[in-house]
Amino acid sequence: MRPFVNEPEFDVVIIGSGIAGALAAYRLATAKKKVLILEAGGVAPESLGRWTMVQNFITSSSKAPDSPFCGEDVLPVDSKIDSKKQPPLYRFVQPNAVNGDNYYFYADPPNPTNPNRFKSYYERLVGGSTWHWQGIYVRMLPNDFRMHELYGIGVNWPISYRDVERWYVDAEYEMGVAGSDEENDAYYERLFHAYRSKPYPMPALVRSYLDKQIAVAIDGVALSDFPKQRLKVNTVPHAINSREYKDRPACEGNTSCLPLCPIKARYEAIIHIEKALKAGAILRSQCVVTKLELDDNKKSVKRVVYRRWDGDEDWVSGRIVVLAANGIENPRILLYSGAGNSSDAVGRYLMDHPIKQSYALAPKPLFPFRGPQTTSDIAVFRDGPFRRDFAGFKTSLKNDGWSSVAATITAPRGASIPPQHPDTPNAIGTVLDFVENQKLFGANLKKTVHDHATEENGA
Ligand SMILES: Cc1cc2nc3c(=O)[nH]c(=O)nc-3n(C[C@H](O)[C@H](O)[C@H](O)COP(=O)(O)OP(=O)(O)OC[C@H]3O[C@@H](n4cnc5c(N)ncnc54)[C@H](O)[C@@H]3O)c2cc1C
Numbered sequence: 202m203r204p205f206v207n208e209p210e211f212d213v214v215i216i217g218s219g220i221a222g223a224l225a226a227y228r229l230a231t232a233k234k235k236v237l238i239l240e241a242g243g244v245a246p247e248s249l250g251r252w253t254m255v256q257n258f259i260t261s262s263s264k265a266p267d268s269p270f271c272g273e274d275v276l277p278v279d280s281k282i283d284s285k286k287q288p289p290l291y292r293f294v295q296p297n298a299v300n301g302d303n304y305y306f307y308a309d310p311p312n313p314t315n316p317n318r319f320k321s322y323y324e325r326l327v328g329g330s331t332w333h334w335q336g337i338y339v340r341m342l343p344n345d346f347r348m349h350e351l352y353g354i355g356v357n358w359p360i361s362y363r364d365v366e367r368w369y370v371d372a373e374y375e376m377g378v379a380g381s382d383e384e385n386d387a388y389y390e391r392l393f394h395a396y397r398s399k400p401y402p403m404p405a406l407v408r409s410y411l412d413k414q415i416a417v418a419i420d421g422v423a424l425s426d427f428p429k430q431r432l433k434v435n436t437v438p439h440a441i442n443s444r445e446y447k448d449r450p451a452c453e454g455n456t457s458c459l460p461l462c463p464i465k466a467r468y469e470a471i472i473h474i475e476k477a478l479k480a481g482a483i484l485r486s487q488c489v490v491t492k493l494e495l496d497d498n499k500k501s502v503k504r505v506v507y508r509r510w511d512g513d514e515d516w517v518s519g520r521i522v523v524l525a526a527n528g529i530e531n532p533r534i535l536l537y538s539g540a541g542n543s544s545d546a547v548g549r550y551l552m553d554h555p556i557k558q559s560y561a562l563a564p565k566p567l568f569p570f571r572g573p574q575t576t577s578d579i580a581v582f583r584d585g586p587f588r589r590d591f592a593g594f595k596t597s598l599k600n601d602g603w604s605s606v607a608a609t610i611t612a613p614r615g616a617s618i619p620p621q622h623p624d625t626p627n628a629i630g631t632v633l634d635f636v637e638n639q640k641l642f643g644a645n646l647k648k649t650v651h652d653h654a655t656e657e658n659g660a
Pocket residue numbers: 216217218219220221222239240241242266321322323324325326327328329330331333334335336337338339459488489490491525526527528530534
């Protein structure tokens with residue numbers, strides 16, 4: 202969008218400092234463009250050392266994705282901001298975060314009386330949501346762009362896999378992605394035509410012992426509903442270093458990637474924000490863009506209006522404005538500005554990626570908690586004629602034992618005593634269950650908690 206002013210202050214104004222904004226800012230700043238990044242959130246405690254964030258996580262009882270980034274250490278970077286006047290320092294934007302009235306909704310189907318709440322969240326922070334992402338790096342498949350043509354669902358994209366493939370490669374080399382070229386050739390390309398024009402920058406992360414045991418058990422098996430497909434356990438490409446890459450170390454395998462890698466082996470957008478700033482970009486944090494002021498034709502942006510955390514309103518202009526404020530906030534800004542909505546599609550069709558998590562105790566030790574949270578998956582169901590009837594899906598094998606379920610059942614202690622189930626007496630695996638239902642104590646209790654919660658069976 203070109204602003205309707207003769208001398209804009211910046212060549213490019215980028216709204217949002219997540220991975221989209223960070224990579225754009227870096228490329229444009231290195232091309233000697235005058236770049237401004239406007240970011241609604243504050244700066245993570247990284248400036249006080251990563252250990253501060255690790256400590257925040259360790260001492261947090263919730264172990265929620267935002268727990269490393271909370272605390273009093275979120276500092277303003279903009280000298281115009283008086284830190285004494287700051288309102289509460291950090292904003293973690295979650296659907297039900299504030300008094301139940303801070304929800305995002307799925308807009309379709311519109312149902313004002315019973316809207317569906319969007320259940321995911323993002324980090325309102327310099328560096329955005331990759332602060333807490335898991336780093337799994339999965340490309341779209343060629344058929345994902347042609348859903349209507351192939352399966353009569355949705356609409357086709359106006360671009361194809363071929364159009365974006367070189368940009369995938371570019372991003373992979375910037376971030377550092379570890380993956381298996383052999384598996385890609387033998388599996389993704391053969392099955393899904395998802396070719397690669399360049400090898401992965403790094404070899405795949407090492408499969409966990411747990412993955413290998415599951416592969417032995419299920420590789421080659423056909424499910425009755427999908428007789429043509431055979432299960433196959435493959436490694437998952439990750440934006441996590443399998444060896445030293447661009448001055449960051451190789452993964453040490455301690456399974457806390459989500460929400461924070463203590464050693465920066467997992468890629469985070471802050472890496473490219475720092476690079477962009479070194480190349481000359483300017484960052485204004487704690488500046489919430491409220492509106493794009495358009496020219497009379499509503500075709501170009503005159504000014505980007507934003508509000509600082511201290512309440513002051515300000516504006517800025519740029520030859521080009523890049524909206525990189527994520528899938529939730531971009532539509533909000535556009536709708537509020539009355540911009541770019543001739544299709545009436547802005548703000549509609551928001552989709553999360555729904556997940557279903559299953560847990561089980563294995564008959565033999567699998568030794569979880571070795572390696573990133575996921576090192577392998579089953580991707581065979583990502584595409585096929587069944588997509589006429591239901592969505593494609595993939596299955597991650599998790600290395601983190603019960604920890605993901607901990608938030609639901611508050612394992613290992615438990616928040617309440619679960620009803621005892623006659624078929625699966627120890628399925629829940631909380632201490633309350635062991636003590637109250639199974640009457641375990643002493644060495645037996647200790648051993649059972651150990652078996653369930655840490656090293657051996659959890660899968
Ligand atoms: C728990 C979790 C795990 C995930 N794991 C994975 C994974 O393994 N693999 C994967 O591919 N994806 C994963 N994702 C998704 C992925 O993290 C996001 O899709 C991605 O980071 C989005 O990048 P973005 O730059 O578009 O937006 P964001 O990173 O959200 O950045 C947008 C930025 O814009 C700022 N902003 C918002 N509104 C305004 C405004 N009005 N004015 C100024 N600034 C504004 C925000 O504060 C934010 O910093 C995960 C997400 C979650 C929640």
